[in-house]
Structure formats: structure tokens, C-alpha cells
Amino acid sequence: MIQFENVSKVYEHNGKELRAVDGVDISIEKGEIFGVIGFSGAGKSTLVRLVNLLEQPSGGNILVEEDDLSRLSKPGLRKMRKRIGMIFQHFNLLESKTVLHNVAFPLIISGTPKKKIKARVEEVLDFVGLSDKAHQYPEELSGGQKQRVGIARALVTSPDILLCDEATSALDPETTKSILQLLKRVRDEYNLTILMITHEMNAVREVCDRVAVMENGQVIEQGSIFELFSNPQHPTTKNFIQSVMESDIPPSILSGIEERGGGRHVYRVTFVREKAAQPIFSQVAKNYQVEVNVLFGQITELQGIPFGQLVVELLGEDREIVRALDYIQRTVSVQEVEADAG
Ligand SMILES: Nc1ncnc2c1ncn2[C@@H]1O[C@H](COP(=O)(O)OP(=O)(O)OP(=O)(O)O)[C@@H](O)[C@H]1O
Numbered sequence: 001m002i003q004f005e006n007v008s009k010v011y012e013h014n015g016k017e018l019r020a021v022d023g024v025d026i027s028i029e030k031g032e033i034f035g036v037i038g039f040s041g042a043g044k045s046t047l048v049r050l051v052n053l054l055e056q057p058s059g060g061n062i063l064v065e066e067d068d069l070s071r072l073s074k075p076g077l078r079k080m081r082k083r084i085g086m087i088f089q090h091f092n093l094l095e096s097k098t099v100l101h102n103v104a105f106p107l108i109i110s111g112t113p114k115k116k117i118k119a120r121v122e123e124v125l126d127f128v129g130l131s132d133k134a135h136q137y138p139e140e141l142s143g144g145q146k147q148r149v150g151i152a153r154a155l156v157t158s159p160d161i162l163l164c165d166e167a168t169s170a171l172d173p174e175t176t177k178s179i180l181q182l183l184k185r186v187r188d189e190y191n192l193t194i195l196m197i198t199h200e201m202n203a204v205r206e207v208c209d210r211v212a213v214m215e216n217g218q219v220i221e222q223g224s225i226f227e228l229f230s231n232p233q234h235p236t237t238k239n240f241i242q243s244v245m246e247s248d249i250p251p252s253i254l255s256g257i258e259e260r261g262g263g264r265h266v267y268r269v270t271f272v273r274e275k276a277a278q279p280i281f282s283q284v285a286k287n288y289q290v291e292v293n294v295l296f297g298q299i300t301e302l303q304g305i306p307f308g309q310l311v312v313e314l315l316g317e318d319r320e321i322v323r324a325l326d327y328i329q330r331t332v333s334v335q336e337v338e339a340d341a342g
């Protein structure tokens with residue numbers, strides 16, 4: 001559906017070349033929610049601007065279905081633009097216009113008959129749950145409601161693709177969740193392909209089917225959410241995943257580790273599917289002079305597959321703990337929990 005083939009974008013800055021996007025290969029299926037995650041400056045927004053035709057690549061090809069974006073004629077470009085909707089971090093609404101007018105805007109400028117506009121706007125406002133706000137102004141809305149207006153406006157032209165650049169980054173966690181659920185509904189009900197740019201692994205975990213991790217313009221790792229969470233390869237990917245796993249641990253437990261202080265051996269153990277951790281720990285207790293104290297445990301689901309983490313404290317002599325850890329690490333993934341992690 002959207003295919004990046006060795007795509008690059010080079011900017012000139014003070015006579016120096018900056019490769020904002022550097023040899024990117026990504027293939028996104030129709031109806032897929034594909035995430036691109038990376039730290040600031042990784043090249044995510046540049047990648048999106050290449051898809052929504054605001055920028056031309058310096059090298060490589062971008063295909064949307066059978067169309068090569070760089071080979072489109074002017075009318076072809078106009079047609080393509082209608083197939084692509086976009087939502088933004090700061091919503092980009094017209095403050096002096098009502099919700100209704102904001103949502104109608106793309107249809108007004110494309111010369112759609114008034115009657116049709118009215119019917120379509122009512123339909124999408126109903127879809128995002130804002131029918132009762134049609135005559136209010138953006139400043140009278142919450143952030144989440146504003147983003148719903150942004151989504152309605154993006155959907156009003158019935159696009160095939162929705163691009164989201166940090167669409168939830170200005171929202172609190174609860175509102176973020178509801179917007180992400182709405183994006184899922186957009187995909188499920190309209191079979192849209194969604195390209196979601198973010199620096200929040202939580203957002204990726206919540207809705208994406210697959211994700212690419214970007215750094216310095218390059219894709220350093222990509223795969224299904226399950227693959228990345230269960231077996232991350234690159235240190236940056238590991239960092240992103242570690243941060244969400246850590247945020248799942250209740251603060252009271254983290255501060256408890258801190259309070260009781262140094263010399264404690266606390267580890268986070270993540271496991272998938274049948275590699276349940278419990279049998280491993282009973283083996284540890286049997287075969288090593290080590291006691292296992294479970295501080296926290298949870299099992300979540302990633303793409304329908306059980307995915308768990310346990311925070312355990314190992315009690316015993318250092319030498320025995322090292323041996324026990326070596327044994328545990330053969331089956332499941334283990335990270336040390338720093339006392340100051342909270
Ligand atoms: N128009 C431009 N001219 C020159 N350099 C640019 C331009 N746009 C982006 N860059 C540079 O390209 C790199 C990637 O920028 P980009 O905005 O794509 O990053 P990003 O991953 O979206 O970051 P953020 O998370 O902060 O939004 C940065 O180093 C940026 O300074």
C-alpha cells in the first residue's frame with residue numbers, strides 16, 4: 001500500500017549535507033497501523049512529509065499502491081492528495097471557525113456541493129462522537145475533542161491513508177488512550193492504512209501492528225509489536241521498550257527498592273508464551289542457594305499473545321546469584337532494576 005524503497009532526503013545546511021532520511025525501506029500493507037518511533041531529530045516528520053507530498057525525496061521511490069509519487073502528473077498529484085488525510089500534534093484547527101466549518105473545510109475548497117458537505121460532515125462528526133459540538137469553536141474544546149475534530153476533518157474526504165505526526169503527544173494519558181482507540185476504529189471501520197509517527201512506545205504498543213525504529217534518518221529495526229517487545233535487537237529499541245515496561249511497575253514498588261537501598265539484587269524478567277517464569281524460579285530455588293522474592297508481576301497481551309514481566313529480588317551470596325542469573329537468562333530476558341529508577 002505504501003512502499004518506501006531506499007528513500008533518502010538530504011538537506012543542505014551551511015554548505016553541509018544533512019541526511020534527514022537515509023536509505024529507508026518500509027512496506028506498509030493496506031489496513032495496517034504502522035508506527036514509526038524515534039527520538040527527536042530521527043527523521044520521522046521528514047518521512048511523513050515525503051508521503052503527503054510536501055517534500056520530494058532526494059533518492060529512492062515512494063509508491064502508494066501502484067503509483068510512484070515522484071512520477072505523478074499535476075492532476076495525479078491532486079487526486080493523490082485527496083487519498084491522504086493527516087492529523088497533527090497541535091491539531092491545526094481554524095480558531096475563528098466552528099467545528100462544523102473546520103471539518104467541512106477540505107470539502108469546501110474542493111468545490112463539493114453544499115448538500116453533500118452537510119451530510120458527510122454530520123456523518124464524520126457522529127463517528128468521532130462530536131455531533132453535539134458542531135456549532136462550538138475550537139477554544140471551547142478540550143485537547144482530546146480538538147484532536148477528534150482533526151480526525152473528522154482528515155476523514156471527511158474519505159481518504160485511503162491517514163498520516164499521524166505525534167497525534168497524541170500533546171494529550172494526557174487517558175485522552176491519549178481514547179484517541180488511539182478511535183484511530184483503531186477508523187482502521188477497522190474504514191479499512192484505512194495508518195502511518196503513525198511518535199516518540200511514545202506506549203502509543204505504539206496500544207495500537208500498532210508493526211513498527212519501525214528510526215535513528216539518524218535510518219530504520220535501525222522493524223517488525224511486529226510482538227517481535228520487537230519480545231526480542232529487541234538494537235540498544236535504542238531496547239531503551240524504548242525498557243521505558244514502557246518500567247512505567248508499568250507501580251511507583252511504590254520502585255521507591256521501596258530505593259528506600260531499602262544498595263546491595264539489593266532486583267531484576268525485571270520478561271517472558272512470552274509458554275516460557276512462563278514460575279517453573280524457572282522453582283528450579284532456581286532448588287538448584288542454587290538463592291531465594292526468589294517476587295515484588296511485582298503482570299501479564300499483558302501483545303497482539304493476542306501473553307507477555308509478562310516479573311520484578312524479582314534475588315537473595316543470597318553474590319556468587320550464587322551470578323550463577324542463578326546465568327541460568328535464568330538462558331530462558332527469559334533479564335534486566336537489572338536500578339534503585340533510582342523511580
Ligand atoms: N527543512 C529542513 N531543512 C534543513 N534541515 C531539516 C529540515 N527539516 C528537518 N531537518 C533536519 O532533519 C532532521 C530530522 O528532522 P525531523 O523533523 O524529520 O525529525 P523528527 O524525528 O520528526 O523529530 P521530532 O521528534 O523532534 O519531531 C533534523 O536534524 C532536522 O534538523
Ligand SMILES: [Mg+2]
Pocket residue numbers: 044045046
Ligand atoms: Mg517530528
